[in-house]
Structures are given as structure tokens and as C-alpha cells.
Amino acid sequence: xxxxxxxxxxxxxxxxxxxxxxxxxxxxxxxxxxxxxxxxxxxxxxxxxxxxxxxxxxxxxxxxxxxxxxxxxxxxxxxxxxxxxxxxxxxxxxxxxxxxxxxxxxxxxxxxxxxxxxxxxxxxxxxxxxxxxxxxxxxxxxxxxxxxxxxx
Amino acid sequence: xxxxxxxxxxxxxxxxxxxxxxxxxxxxxxxxxxxxxxxxxxxxxxxxxxxxxxxxxxxxxxxxxxxxxxxxxxxxxxxxxxxxxxxxxxxxxxxxxxxxxxxxxxxxxxxxxxxxxxxxxxxxxxxxxxxxxxxxxxxxxxxxxxxxxxxx
DNA sequence: TGGCAAATTCTGACTAGGCAGATACATTGC
DNA sequence: GCAATGTATCTGCCTAGTCAGAATTTGCCA
Numbered sequence: 158x159x160x161x162x163x164x165x166x167x168x169x170x171x172x173x174x175x176x177x178x179x180x181x182x183x184x185x186x187x188x189x190x191x192x193x194x195x196x197x198x199x200x201x202x203x204x205x206x207x208x209x210x211x212x213x214x215x216x217x218x219x220x221x222x223x224x225x226x227x228x229x230x231x232x233x234x235x236x237x238x239x240x241x242x243x244x245x246x247x248x249x250x251x252x253x254x255x256x257x258x259x260x261x262x263x264x265x266x267x268x269x270x271x272x273x274x275x276x277x278x279x280x281x282x283x284x285x286x287x288x289x290x291x292x293x294x295x296x297x298x299x300x301x302x303x304x305x306x307x308x309x
Numbered sequence: 310x311x312x313x314x315x316x317x318x319x320x321x322x323x324x325x326x327x328x329x330x331x332x333x334x335x336x337x338x339x340x341x342x343x344x345x346x347x348x349x350x351x352x353x354x355x356x357x358x359x360x361x362x363x364x365x366x367x368x369x370x371x372x373x374x375x376x377x378x379x380x381x382x383x384x385x386x387x388x389x390x391x392x393x394x395x396x397x398x399x400x401x402x403x404x405x406x407x408x409x410x411x412x413x414x415x416x417x418x419x420x421x422x423x424x425x426x427x428x429x430x431x432x433x434x435x436x437x438x439x440x441x442x443x444x445x446x447x448x449x450x451x452x453x454x455x456x457x458x459x460x461x
Numbered sequence: 462t463g464g465c466a467a468a469t470t471c472t473g474a475c476t477a478g479g480c481a482g483a484t485a486c487a488t489t490g491c
Numbered sequence: 492g493c494a495a496t497g498t499a500t501c502t503g504c505c506t507a508g509t510c511a512g513a514a515t516t517t518g519c520c521a
Binding site: 173174175176177178179180181182183184185186188189204225279281282283284285286290291293294295297298299300301302304305 | 325326327328329330331332333334335336337338340341356377431433434435436437438442443445446447449450451452453454456457
């Protein structure tokens with residue numbers, strides 16, 4: 158049996174928040190997967206792709222920290238992306254232990270299209286949200302993160 | 310290198326919402342894991358445990374649909390929980406293909422304690438939220454789900 | 462300088478979820 | 492009653508993430 162979208166839950170207990178957040182995450186993720194499938198890019202791959210394209214980091218380690226990825230997972234994720242020719246590992250002249258990540262010419266050309274597709278996903282998901290509501294959602298999520306950080 | 314909590318991101322683009330939701334989900338998840346570790350229960354196991362205890366379903370298939378789990382994943386998750394003696398598969402007299410799920414006496418005794426621990430996690434995460442804010446967060450997340458369902 | 466702790470990346474072992482196919486049973490329509 | 496179809500669960504295979512530990516390189520400090 159394939160995975161199904163969860164039926165709704167009706168209580169208001171704390172656990173429901175966890176359930177909702179999980180469901181939203183998986184929904185966002187699979188919407189992006191579906192939208193990027195024609196380009197043969199997975200959602201995880203896009204996240205890295207996007208971060209490199211936006212210059213959010215330079216080395217593998219920086220992207221691990223930025224994206225909350227384990228270094229082992231990142232190694233293998235990069236292996237997959239590199240095999241598709243979207244990313245290149247380049248020796249870091251400042252530190253011979255590490256690698257810099259670069260887009261390839263092909264992926265630079267592909268990026269705008271992928272980005273646009275992902276943006277349409279979020280636009281669709283946020284339909285009916287005005288600026289204030291979107292900002293409040295973002296703020297609430299950030300507050301949750303801050304609360305968690307405060308006590309761990 | 311172990312997984313690290315992601316550093317913050319500074320743009321307002323749509324992708325950030327995906328990032329935030331992922332981070333929140335993983336934070337909730339690992340907070341629960343940490344809180345339940347003394348009881349030797351994982352977060353995934355608690356979710357099933359909790360659903361059974363609250364009578365949200367009866368058969369394996371019902372819990373798959375309720376929790377958005379693949380049936381293969383559920384089979385193996387139940388194997389692990391059953392091995393710990395928290396849950397029992399019981400033949401379903403109404404349908405010989407399926408199994409009903411029951412808590413064991415030990416797990417019934419353990420449940421209140423686990424539940425309490427999970428509640429303290431959410432209380433901590435929702436520190437500073439008043440009723441209206443919590444309700445707004447819940448509503449926003451539900452709206453996202455509804456938007457996704459509408460177009461898939 | 463020499464030596465040692467820390468950082469960067471990679472690898473292997475393990476856990477876990479998703480999908481496809483298999484099996485057993487149930488239901489429907491004839 | 493029986494065939495065809497559908498449903499519930501399980502198994503095998505694949506992908507993916509986590510953790511522990513290794514190899515290499517760097518930086519620091521005596």
C-alpha cells in the first residue's frame with residue numbers, strides 16, 4: 158500500500174501541533190518534488206542547488222551547518238548531485254582539507270527554471286494568505302525554534 | 310561530524326517557509342526523542358502508542374491512514390514496538406486479513422508518563438504563545454494543507 | 462619547531478521510510 | 492457458487508539520514 162495523506166485529527170492537544178507540522182513539511186516537500194520532477198531534480202537536491210546559487214556558503218561544511226545536514230548525508234547527497242552534473246567539488250586553495258562547491262554551466266542555465274517552479278509551489282500553498290498572515294506564520298515558527306534552542 | 314542545528318537564514322523568499330517548517334519539525338521531533346529517551350521510546354513509536362491509547366483507530370490500516378504512514382513502514386514500526394512489549398497485534402474477528410492493535414498492561418501503565426513528558430515538550434516550545442496565537446498557527450498550517458490538497 | 466587538539470571530509474554500519482509486488486482474505490456481481 | 496476485483500498486511504529493494512570513527516590537514520601553544 159502506498160503512503161496516503163493523513164486524515165485529519167480532531168483534538169487540540171499539543172501533539173496535534175507536531176502532527177500538523179509534520180504533515181505540512183511532507184506536503185511542501187512532495188509538492189516540490191512533483192514540480193521539479195520534469196527537471197530530474199529532487200527537493201533535497203534543489204535545496205543545495207539553491208543555496209549554492211545564492212552564494213549562501215562556500216565549502217561543504219558551511220552548507221552542512223546552513224542546512225542542518227549531517228556531513229555523511231551531505232557527502233552522499235553531493236555525490237548524487239555531482240553525478241547529475243549540477244554541482245562540482247573544487248579544491249579549496251585556502252584549506253586543503255575542504256572543498257568549495259560550484260554550479261556547472263548546465264546547472265546555472267537550469268537554475269532559474271527550477272527556482273521559478275519552486276516559487277509557484279509556495280505561491281499555491283500560500284494562497285489566501287495576506288502579507289500579515291504570512292509574516293505571523295513565519296514569526297511563530299521562528300519563535301518555536303527559539304524556544305527550543307533556549308532549552309537545549 | 311554530527312548533525313548541527315541550522316544557522317538562521319535571512320531572506321524572505323518562499324523557500325524560507327519550507328526551511329522553517331523543516332527545521333521546526335525536526336526540532337519538535339528531536340525534543341520529543343530526547344524527552345522520551347529515558348523511557349526507551351522513540352518519537353515515531355510514541356505517535357503510534359498515543360494513537361492507540363486514545364482509541365483513534367483499531368486496525369493497522371486505520372493507523373496507516375491516520376498517521377500518513379506507508380503500510381510497509383508501519384509493519385516494521387509495529388515490529389519494533391511489539392518487540393518492546395508496548396503493543397500487541399490481535400486477530401480481528403471481523404476480518405481475517407487484518408489485525409487489531411492493543412496496548413499491553415505494561416504500556417498502559419507507561420502511557421501517562423510518556424504523555425506527560427511529551428506535553429511538557431510542547432509547553433516549552435509554545436512558551437510565550439497565547440491562545441489566539443496558538444490557534445492562528447494551527448489555522449495557518451491547516452490552510453497550507455488545504456491549499457495543497459486542493460491542487461493535488 | 463614539535464606535538465597535540467580541532468576541523469574537514471569521507472566511509473561503514475545501522476535505522477527508517479517509500480514503493481512495488483506477493484499473499485491471503487473479503488466483497489461484488491453474475 | 493464462482494470468478495473478478497478490491498483490501499489488509501507483509502516482504503524485498505531502494506533511497507536517505509544519523510552516528511561513530513578514520514584520514515588528512517590546520518592552527519595553536521609550549
